[in-house]
Amino acid sequence: MLRVAIDDLKGLIDTPLPMLPVLVDAGCGQGISFRLLADALKPRRLVGIDYHDMIRRGGFHCTEGNVSLPYLWWGRAKDFGLLERLGLCRPQAGERRERLVNVAALKAV
DSSP: OHHHHHHHHHHHOOSOOOSSOEEEEETOTTTTTHHHHHHHHOOSEEEEESOTTHHHHTTOBOOGGGEEOOOOGGGOTTTTTHHHHTTSOOOOTTTSOOOOOEEOOBOOO
């Protein structure tokens, strides 16, 4: 699941990454994704925070095109996404409970 999310995040980055960027993982929880993020994006420093509003308050900039709400149907505890897996149901954005938010935000230094 984390590799799918990181691949999605890489697709949101619409400018070349600076050399050795500082990477902020907002909503990091226990930091399980840190190693995968470090391997994929090669940051100089990786900072974990657990509140999404800290991104904008921290001076980071992003547009709607830098935000993704991937639907992780297999992560649903109710039915483990069985209806979606069988192709019987496909909830649209706004009708489903998003479990992950990917944001590619930049901060001028």
